[in-house]
Amino acid sequence: MKKFIFSRILQAIPTLLVIATLTFFMTRFAPGGPFDSEKAIPEEIKVKLESHFGLNLPLFEQYLLYMKNLLKGDLGPSFKYVGWNVSEIIALAFPVSLTLGVCSLIIALVIGLPAGIIAALHKNTIWDYLPMSLAMIGLCLPTFVLGPILILVFSSYLKILPPLGWYSWPDLILPSLTLGLFYAAYIARLTRAGMLETLKQDYIKTARAKGASPSRVIFKHALRGGLLPVVTFLGPAFAGLVSGSFIIESIFFIPGLGKFFITAAFNRDYTMVLGTVLFYATLIIFLNLLVDLLQAILDPKARQES
Amino acid sequence: MASLIGLLGCCLTSCTPPSNVENALDDQILHFGLGAEPQYLDPHLASSVSAHNILSALLEGLVSEEPKTLKPIPGVAESWKISEDKLTYTFYLRDSAKWSNGDAVTANDFVYSYRRILNPNLAAQYASMLHVLKNAKDYHEGGIPWDQAKVGVKAINERTLELVLENPTPYFLELLNHYTWFPVHPPTIIKFRAFERIGSAWTKPGNFVGNGPFILSDHRINSVIEVKANSLYWDSDSVKLSGIRFYPIEAVDTEERAFRTGFLHVTQTVSSDRIDYLKKQHPEWIHFEPYLGTYFYRFNLNSPPFDDLRIRKALNLSIDRKLLVEKGLKGGQLPASTFTPPETGGFTGKPAFRFDPKEAKELVADYLNDKGIAKLPPIELAYNTSEGHKKVAEALQAMWKKTLGVEIQLLNMEWKVFLSTISNRDFTLARAGWIGDYVDANTFLHMWRTNDGHNNTGWSNKEYDQALKLAEQATDKKERFRHFQKCEDLLAKEMPILPLYFYVHVCLRHPSVKGWYPTLLDHHPYKYVYLEKEDAP
Numbered sequence: 001m002k003k004f005i006f007s008r009i010l011q012a013i014p015t016l017l018v019i020a021t022l023t024f025f026m027t028r029f030a031p032g033g034p035f036d037s038e039k040a041i042p043e044e045i046k047v048k049l050e051s052h053f054g055l056n057l058p059l060f061e062q063y064l065l066y067m068k069n070l071l072k073g074d075l076g077p078s079f080k081y082v083g084w085n086v087s088e089i090i091a092l093a094f095p096v097s098l099t100l101g102v103c104s105l106i107i108a109l110v111i112g113l114p115a116g117i118i119a120a121l122h123k124n125t126i127w128d129y130l131p132m133s134l135a136m137i138g139l140c141l142p143t144f145v146l147g148p149i150l151i152l153v154f155s156s157y158l159k160i161l162p163p164l165g166w167y168s169w170p171d172l173i174l175p176s177l178t179l180g181l182f183y184a185a186y187i188a189r190l191t192r193a194g195m196l197e198t199l200k201q202d203y204i205k206t207a208r209a210k211g212a213s214p215s216r217v218i219f220k221h222a223l224r225g226g227l228l229p230v231v232t233f234l235g236p237a238f239a240g241l242v243s244g245s246f247i248i249e250s251i252f253f254i255p256g257l258g259k260f261f262i263t264a265a266f267n268r269d270y271t272m273v274l275g276t277v278l279f280y281a282t283l284i285i286f287l288n289l290l291v292d293l294l295q296a297i298l299d300p301k302a303r304q305e306s
Numbered sequence: 307m308a309s310l311i312g313l314l315g316c317c318l319t320s321c322t323p324p325s326n327v328e329n330a331l332d333d334q335i336l337h338f339g340l341g342a343e344p345q346y347l348d349p350h351l352a353s354s355v356s357a358h359n360i361l362s363a364l365l366e367g368l369v370s371e372e373p374k375t376l377k378p379i380p381g382v383a384e385s386w387k388i389s390e391d392k393l394t395y396t397f398y399l400r401d402s403a404k405w406s407n408g409d410a411v412t413a414n415d416f417v418y419s420y421r422r423i424l425n426p427n428l429a430a431q432y433a434s435m436l437h438v439l440k441n442a443k444d445y446h447e448g449g450i451p452w453d454q455a456k457v458g459v460k461a462i463n464e465r466t467l468e469l470v471l472e473n474p475t476p477y478f479l480e481l482l483n484h485y486t487w488f489p490v491h492p493p494t495i496i497k498f499r500a501f502e503r504i505g506s507a508w509t510k511p512g513n514f515v516g517n518g519p520f521i522l523s524d525h526r527i528n529s530v531i532e533v534k535a536n537s538l539y540w541d542s543d544s545v546k547l548s549g550i551r552f553y554p555i556e557a558v559d560t561e562e563r564a565f566r567t568g569f570l571h572v573t574q575t576v577s578s579d580r581i582d583y584l585k586k587q588h589p590e591w592i593h594f595e596p597y598l599g600t601y602f603y604r605f606n607l608n609s610p611p612f613d614d615l616r617i618r619k620a621l622n623l624s625i626d627r628k629l630l631v632e633k634g635l636k637g638g639q640l641p642a643s644t645f646t647p648p649e650t651g652g653f654t655g656k657p658a659f660r661f662d663p664k665e666a667k668e669l670v671a672d673y674l675n676d677k678g679i680a681k682l683p684p685i686e687l688a689y690n691t692s693e694g695h696k697k698v699a700e701a702l703q704a705m706w707k708k709t710l711g712v713e714i715q716l717l718n719m720e721w722k723v724f725l726s727t728i729s730n731r732d733f734t735l736a737r738a739g740w741i742g743d744y745v746d747a748n749t750f751l752h753m754w755r756t757n758d759g760h761n762n763t764g765w766s767n768k769e770y771d772q773a774l775k776l777a778e779q780a781t782d783k784k785e786r787f788r789h790f791q792k793c794e795d796l797l798a799k800e801m802p803i804l805p806l807y808f809y810v811h812v813c814l815r816h817p818s819v820k821g822w823y824p825t826l827l828d829h830h831p832y833k834y835v836y837l838e839k840e841d842a843p
Contacts, residue, residue, distance in 0.1 A: 032722025037353060038739070040729060040759035041431045044447065048429035052504045081527055082346050082505045089527060148563065155567045163567040164560060165553075166529060250557040253564065255529035268722050 001296075005289070012285045016278060020070060023277045024063055027270050034079035034268045053079060066274070075278075076271035080264070086275035089260060093244070094279075096166060097256035100179065101242030103172055105234075107180025108187050113230070115184070116191025117218070120226070123196065131188060138185030147178040147251040164253040175252040179245060183237060190233055195226035224298050231298065235291030239284045325568025326551075327816055330837045334548040336819070339561045341574035343528055343554035347509035348500070349488040350423040353431045355741075355828070356554065356574075358485055363533045363550060363832050364516040365488040368397050368416070368467070369479055373834040374823045376745070378479035382411050382489070382517065382540075383467070392474035392781055393440075397467045402540040405491050406514075406521045413461035419489040420459045421452060427502040435486040435743065438478060440470040474781045477651055477746040483829070484743060491515040519545045519833045528554060546821070546836035565591070565814045571837070572822075573814040578694055581637055581812060591814045594638040595824035598647055598742035599809035600750065601639075601698070603687075605802055607764040609734045611682060616669040618801040621735075622659055623666035624709035625702060631807050634701045635694075638812070642805035644794050645754075650826075651746035653787050658798030659805055663709045670710050684713035689737035690724040698806065699737065728762050741809070745826055747790045748777065754797060765802030816840075 244258025
């Protein structure tokens with residue numbers, strides 16, 4: 001197991017280097033630069049401005065310099081939020097996205113898992129159709145529709161929850177719900193499918209035949225196998241959740257990472273694009289590793305393969 | 307059952323915390339929709355409206371603005387004297403002007419500040435605003451050291467500042483209210499080594515030392531910028547607000563929701579799709595205010611068919627600007643028949659850009675005849691991605707198709723791609739907009755000078771350059787306006803551009819916001835603003 005983890009970490013290093021290199025050159029090949037604006041700057045001033053940020057050096061030299069600083073853990077200054085370092089901004093924005101992501105995930109699991117299990121156990125009855133129809137609606141309803149609807153109901157009419165912002169804990173409820181319900185729908189469907197698949201297996205029949213109680217069959221035997229597709233999905237889903245959702249952040253005006261990630265590209269904030277991309281990549285690599293480990297625990301077959 | 311729900315509703319409502327707007331009647335905190343997060347909070351580096359909105363709370367220049375007309379009234383300077391030739395301004399600074407750390411604001415602080423922004427090594431984007439000072443350009447762009455350049459700024463003593471101008475500039479005092487002319491606190495700049503360095507931490511809360519009615523108390527990126535009343539401000543007794551919270555909400559719909567739920571007092575803008583509805587349902591919220599800006603299109607004179615005046619003219623003549631504004635935009639914009647908006651610093655150009663489809667057709671026929679072709683080649687129209695720009699472009703596309711039979715291909719571009727396309731002059735026809743920096747026709751007309759960084763049309767006219775130069779030097783108002791008119795005439799004659807409409811600032815504002823007046827530059831000096839129950843007179 002230790003060897004497995006170690007080799008995966010070793011693999012991650014070249015992956016990140018390739019991502020950093022590709023991102024670096026791709027952002028530079030996009031037309032326009034961080035200091036272009038509608039009110040044009042005289043050329044000589046632009047040159048000076050660029051030299052403040054080392055943008056006047058030959059591209060390859062800039063690349064080497066960036067990589068050198070990156071190895072030291074320095075992501076450089078942001079061009080858009082002047083006076084702030086990229087790592088400083090990530091340190092501020094990531095906890096926000098993480099909190100929101102974790103809350104949404106909890107909501108998604110708390111709603112999605114039981115719904116999926118109930119549906120699978122009562123296949124083709126009202127207890128299957130009802131949660132699955134709701135899940136279908138949840139999947140089809142985009143967050144940019146659900147979010148404003150929730151605001152309308154809870155903030156405009158009932159006036160019990162704040163409509164937007166990130167200043168006190170009630171601010172967390174509506175965005176987590178918006179994001180969580182979407183993932184709950186997904187998880188419910190995956191759980192149902194996984195459970196149905198497992199319930200057909202011979203070892204479940206054996207367990208039943210041996211007289212195991214229904215709850216023991218479900219929780220001890222069926223759930224382990226039934227949850228595998230959910231676990232596979234959770235890795236990237238969790239990475240997506242905690243790295244921030246641009247749409248949710250825009251609707252609820254939340255200072256999370258998603259907005260920095262997206263707007264950095266529009267602003268040609270080179271260092272910010274690189275910083276957020278690398279951060280996101282690292283997160284995905286780490287979470288995928290975590291998922292593989294979890295799967296190994298849940299699934300004896302996967303354990304043998306690894 | 308119904309009563310149960312009603313009871314539940316009551317319970318829930320009674321434990322609802324009051325909204326920002328309700329609270330504000332007691333705590334006098336203004337909640338302000340800022341639009342975009344400013345790139346800099348350094349007045350010498352700033353370049354945006356949102357930066358102005360914050361900096362005008364934190365800093366004060368030699369003069370300040372009368373809230374209704376924006377006329378210059380005493381600021382740090384309690385009085386001033388203007389020489390006969392209108393070239394020398396002597397400002398007498400008030401004793402009570404203090405920095406937020408208790409230091410006195412002195413004449414030397416202004417000298418230091420002007421020297422800093424003009425320092426070529428700082429690479430300040432807006433430093434050219436100070437080129438009206440004598441020899442400032444030589445120091446800023448000519449590579450002449452400060453000691454030899456003799457820039458027209460001198461501290462006669464601690465409390466007396468003398469500014470000498472290159473030309474008599476009738477709008478000079480108004481100009482002083484632009485943030486580029488705001489002072490910075492020299493010891494703070496020195497402490498953070500920010501004199502010629504971009505990106506130091508002096509503008510962060512706790513570090514920022516200002517001399518305005520408010521001090522910076524919190525800054526969370528993409529979340530909130532908070533300022534609190536400054537008790538050391540010389541006129542702190544007349545400041546009624548206890549603080550302002552600025553929210554950089556970029557999504558227009560989110561901003562409107564924030565307003566409707568009592569989170570904001572003022573929004574930065576309103577989605578054009580919502581104007582009709584809000585006008586009908588909430589006339590008490592929506593405000594249309596004239597704004598000093600022109601929306602226009604640029605022709606690229608090096609790119610056929612726009613190298614030919616007849617085509618530029620034909621395109622201009624075949625647009626019904628009134629129809630565009632009234633049926634297409636519906637935001638109260640004014641159709642543009644000149645480039646400079648009317649009544650800009652007292653100057654109104656003679657209407658010249660008009661609608662005459664018949665003449666337009668004749669011009670095109672004449673052109674086609676000359677060139678021996680049957681119809682005009684398709685023309686590409688570039689604009690940056692936005693629903694509003696698309697709407698205008700589509701309306702014009704239809705008008706040109708109808709009148710001239712010309713195919714217009716719409717080309718939408720991402721903002722930075724668009725900017726680089728324009729500055730590389732890699733377009734045929736492109737959308738543009740210009741917002742005045744100060745209330746004088748010069749802020750509009752100077753961009754069409756030969757080789758001006760904003761020209762980008764390839765148009766150059768010696769007479770125009772000369773007329774603008776003469777306007778700069780003129781001391782007599784009538785004479786200045788005559789030169790401005792000459793410039794407008796030349797633009798209308800050669801048509802390197804296609805003016806469409808003059809901007810209107812549309813925003814939502816809660817009726818409890820008092821002491822806030824519509825102004826051309828959308829400036830609202832905060833020290834006059836207060837919050838009072840809506841039904842109060």
